[in-house]
Amino acid sequence: MLIKQTTKLRAWLYQALFIIGIIGICWLLIDTLLGNLAHQGIVTGLDFLDNNAGFGVIFSLIDYNESDSYGRVFFVGLLNTLLVAGLGIVFSTILGFLLGIARLSHNFLARNIASAYIGLFRNVPLLLHLFFWYFAVLQPLPGPKQSLHVADALFLNNRGLYIPTLIDNANTTIWQYTIGISLIIIMLFLISANKRKSSATSSAKSSNISDNKISEKTNTKKGTLLLLFICVCTLLSIFVGSPYDLNTPVFGRFNFSGGTVIIPELIALVLALSLYTAAYIAEIVRAGIESVPNGQKEAANSLGLSPSDSLRFVIIPQALRLIIPPLTNQYLNLTKNSSLAAAIAYPDLVSIFAGTVLNQTGQAVEIIGITMLVYLSISIAISLIMSLYEKKSRWNQ
């Protein structure tokens, strides 16, 4: 009894000492920090966010000009970071799944090309990929006059990729309303069909309707709806005309007019991030598929499923359960890696907020703190969602 009490007491004593030590170190650091800041004449606090920024940003998703505040610069950077991360996630997932499946294919060429790709791209630093695409591929491209073009609509030169944009015309509103209304009708139909299906399945035992028939019925209904939707679209395009006008870029005297431009920094960053992450995703996908026991595949074969059907209905659903947790981890890594934008001056959060704004204001502690907090909250949010998912999938087992 006595021994137990002393151990407990000792444990609390250790922890109390630990806390005192941590608080002491923190106090010491903050004291020196405040002394240094006072010495340099920097005012602490977040008031600087309202000040006038006074510098331009080459690419922004929201309206921004030089007279806007530092707070607005923060949002410009945050949105640009999210844009790169989003694009990177989409492309790397597509390429990664393709490579992962190719890695396990029976085809000799596909298998070996995929594994060569993975071996090559995983073992070279991401920053080197980025430099390669930006400094060695995109910057030496010819100027706007000699730009590479596809069908007079896409132009690639050292100022970026010029693509056509859609602009509203007289028909746009009609299209938007019709499509919106038909989508709502379809949604209502589907919801009611689902309700009927679930009530029918619960009463299936008493009445003699088999499950199969019900699902067949709903499937035909879904098909009809899709057909109707396509009919509406064709009728609209025949009688009303196309919903948008195409605004293609045209080379004027010095530069392109019309269309929109994707800056080379964005292209290089998305290319590097998605090609690099795809190699990791491919390995995750491969491990996930390999973890499905061989018997499952054999059983699917013996049931007469075609290879693609057995992949779709038997292997992938089971593999996904193992793929999704490390896949989210990769998405998280990609989001964090998008901060490499600072190396090629793409205006993301780190580049313009922790870079330019920090240099102009000198508010190092606040700015680095805010930047870290943004990344931290993104990763904590995603890991919380992940742990919820893991709990849920464990219950389902």
Added chain:
Amino acid sequence: MSKAINTTIIPLKYCIQWMYKNLFSSPIDCVITLSLCLFITWFFPPLLDWFILQATFIGEGSEQCTNDGACWIFVREFLPQFIFGFYPEESRWRLVTAVIIAILFIGIQIVFKKKYLKILTPTLIASYPIIAFILLYGGAFGLDIIETHQWGGLFLTLVIAIVGIAGAFPLGVALALGRQSNLPIIRAFCRLFIELWRGVPLITVLFMASVMLPLFLPQGLDIDKLLRVLICIMLFASAYLAEVIRGGIQSIPSGQQEAATALGLSYWHTTRYIILPQALQHVIPGIVNTFIGLFKDTTLVLIVGLFDFLGIVQAAATNPKWLGHAIEGYIFAAFVFWCFCFSMSRFSRHLEQRSHLKAKPTTHPT
């Protein structure tokens, strides 16, 4: 006669069978094979042309590169700089000596018997950092001091990665133990610390090292930039290492812990003699993987103005005499990084397979 025909036909038959099975087993397979063949014939000949056939290997200066292919003279010209950075030429033997001593120490580990190693290993591990520091930085035994802003190239990359991982190791072990501790406050603190470092990108950490850290130091105390970066990289790597080591600690059956407690061993004894030796052996592949990641991430230090390997390549590519040869530099850098990382990943896979072979067959969950 028939024997001769047999020996010529059988390989052919085998070859056709192999091709049927591996390349043309279904219509989709045929389409894939043909399109990949087209891709290879379109992609590789120009690449080979550029790399070797049309490339210039011999000569002095960029004027000699008149062919369409790569100009490998660029790489040859800057090779000493790529490796040693701006380290003074007359002192480069010191770096070579440091590497030779390291190889020698590893050789001693392999050659000597276990009996002697018990005393030798700790002495070597303790003495090498001191020897290396004196050799690289100088300031003792009549060696000139070479300031860290002259360090660079592959040498700096290796210094950052190795010092980073070696320095992070003790902290990583402490954090991993702290996360598994029974004391709630210490556990919470370690968890917070680990999540904090793992949640932020390395660039923000480096920015912190170069701009924010000086503000926390008392006036007049000016820590070298490389040292600041190294401290932050250590903290960053320790969080990742802690998670790897925690996995190893958790993989040890709880019976080990219980048996140790039943024998009357204290917490520290159990940890020192029972848990850690087994856990660390389990996680060597994981540690190697963390090291590979860190090795690739050291390239980021060029953003805060240190000239690591990639930084030197980048600087050489912007040399006005050698404009337009960035591609050769990047490809050379990629090749060097690939060699390091690929061999290390093979090494870690080899260790993993060996430990799998050693492990007793476990029952698979059904």
